[in-house]
Amino acid sequence: MSKDERRVKHITPKTEDFSRWYIEIIQKSELADYAPMKGMMVIRPYGYAVWENIQRLLDQRIKATGHVNAYFPLFIPESFLQKEAEHVQGFSPEVAWVTMGGKEELEERLAVRPTSEAIIGHMYSKWVKSWRDLPVLINQWANIVRWEKVTRPFLRTTEFLWQEGHTCHETSEEAQTETLLILSLYKEFVETELAIPVISGIKSFREKFAGAQETYAIEALMSDGKALQMGTSHNLGQHFSKAFNIRFEDRNQNLQYVWQTSWGMTTRLIGAVIMSHGDDSGLKLPPRVAPIQVVIVPISMGNWKEDVLPAAQAIEEGLKKVGLRVLLDTREEFTPGWKFSEYEMRGVPLRIEIGPRDVKAGQAVLVRRDTREKMTLPLDAMASKVPGILEDIQASLFREAETFLRENTRQAGGYEEFKDVMDNQRGFVKSLWCGSDACEDKIKEDTMATIRVIPLELKSQAGPGACVCCGKEAKALAYFARAY
């Protein structure tokens, strides 16, 4: 690409075409690119660096709660998938099948894992013998393949990366405690690190994981008013332990089936970061997961290498010393103005500009990506002040998203009002529901909205009242939304 071609890239405004804005941002900021195979993507270094930060921060939490990592095979024999009836029904339409190894046709097809309950269940049946072996608290970081019809980078791709936890417990209560522990861990992680507020609760039967007893989820609201499932935590009950014969001798020497959970979050989280915080100028990355937290752009005029560069390098060093991820961009083939736009588009939380006059005045100019606020700071205050500014940006992104979530969560008592909100405003609609599949299906058909979650704390607040759809007695208060 010649210098001229590297001009500031134009992005379709978010309000004009949200989907196009989303795709353009991903490609222009080099988070990801399309692979030549339908539905697959390449996570480019800038996007992968976000994922590495997510991995590190999530992995710490997973380990701090007593879990350990392991690695299970990519392939699952077809007969294993078939052992849990609901599971195979849910997943087999989405499976990529390996049928040949070298030049030979395989006797049994191998599924490229769409999730790992089946293969892990088989291994657990070998490993778990006694209550002394429990709990089993294992997580794995892996790639997953699901043959999806409609795909979109990060949100739904044929292959994606995730972590999947798979645990075994002595009692039903322990499994339930684990399920909810992870649900709250996920919520805390997403809110703290990604600055995205979420609602959490239980899924309806229609929306639960194929093979689970109950599925819990955290859901966020993207800035186009559609909901995005951010993570799920399943109480598997004894569904898989019975299918895979995972039994243990309990404290009274009786053979029992273990109680299990599974839970996961994926590279979809990167899509959520883009859609929650981004604007017409591009990404806004939360400082905690931004690959570059601070970019330093020296104003390259005159003798800048002598006048400005040493001061810029001193800032870089000082900030790196306090543990920040800093880039000093000294390239001469790009103008400072081009760099400003480029790093805005890439969502770098804080920019530091420094020119000859700044150096003389012993200061530099800081520009926040989120508010575009400019401030002047003495050079010797950088290392002490910048970390706090980044924390403030993180908090401010969260507050903004929280306000958006609050303003776009509405109550609807009647069905006409419900449909009206879904057609004109989207967002979450809180309504009473009778608990029937029929109403859930009708609402989906009429409005494209599904039950995202039934919040745990609101479950008891349900009655008395009438279902928003059929008017019969309500069993729960649910959050409805159109979703990705």
Next chain:
Amino acid sequence: MSKDERRVKHITPKTEDFSRWYIEIIQKSELADYAPMKGMMVIRPYGYAVWENIQRLLDQRIKATGHVNAYFPLFIPESFLQKEAEHVQGFSPEVAWVTMGGKEELEERLAVRPTSEAIIGHMYSKWVKSWRDLPVLINQWANIVRWEKVTRPFLRTTEFLWQEGHTCHETSEEAQTETLLILSLYKEFVETELAIPVISGIKSFREKFAGAQETYAIEALMSDGKALQMGTSHNLGQHFSKAFNIRFEDRNQNLQYVWQTSWGMTTRLIGAVIMSHGDDSGLKLPPRVAPIQVVIVPISMGNWKEDVLPAAQAIEEGLKKVGLRVLLDTREEFTPGWKFSEYEMRGVPLRIEIGPRDVKAGQAVLVRRDTREKMTLPLDAMASKVPGILEDIQASLFREAETFLRENTRQAGGYEEFKDVMDNQRGFVKSLWCGSDACEDKIKEDTMATIRVIPLELKSQAGPGACVCCGKEAKALAYFARAY
């Protein structure tokens, strides 16, 4: 498993049956287990924790030399593999093929990546336009599938984990510099972190990577006298850039093909750690990569929870504070003696035993796994002394392996001597070679030995002399060995 079954596990002695010893150690120490699909394994938490340490320490080095991580798709269309003639010939017999997605047969088969040059080459042809885009220095951590006939846990499995670097450069010289930079990085990593000395050099044409111009490798000697390839660094020349049309406008505005390298190390490294350092009692893990560096075993007699436990916990805290990975095993269903054997078998570098009398004397007993040396240390000296002892263990494991390598590297001038060494002593044999495929093939047929590397520093020392096989003029001094 009942308490009685949990007795100290017997391992076949190394000298009696090396292969069986290797497999038993892996299973009994719970590094890995066999998956139900032929040739596949599960990396259990203890083994995966070793891999996480390897990943972290290697990833640091890869990043410190300017590389960044990314993620490319698992599947590669068959037509892509076919673009580089040698590449497809080398890999197609080993490919697992996806032929179905959901219920539909695919128009084109997809290879489950046996290595990623082809898909990455395709993406690079989209990304690289100008000399300003160079060098491209990308690495990925990923799973790889090769349909192997004979498999062995960690050493050769149908699926394995690795990192693969893929770089593009402006000139042939830069690509060569990169190839050798990585070769030396690999050597330094393996010697420093895994305590395994290696020899390094160039591969013969027969042994090079399918599609490379030249392959460089590091090779270690396992304690049964067989060589193990530990890592490879390939100078790809313009083979793939021509096949995938990766061109850039150079500084003189001429279109040129880029010069490339690729390089990788795998979960095989864990196999090398087992085979290099282990003994009849089990694993000996180098402290730098050991999941547990120090295990504390309280002697559980009498009022041990009051008399001993607090002191044991104080040791644990003190050692964790100085950054060590410590386990305090307080389980009462196992005796101290059982624990001693168990952690020896698992290769924990240092054990600390503490009983009531020790507490009274203000001390504890330390036992090194490598030398079994016992020493008594005051409780208040733990945090200051133990890190040094672990460093000493690391250094001592390396020295021992280095002595073994030196003592098992022999010169052979004549072919009878060569064959005799291979039959009776194994190890590396340094011999002159004429450079012909014919001699390389004959040596392999007669002795099962292959050229492992031609050391760079010895290349110039080759002549004058005669090939160990045919007696014609030698072109190089090569290291031969039987290999895994």
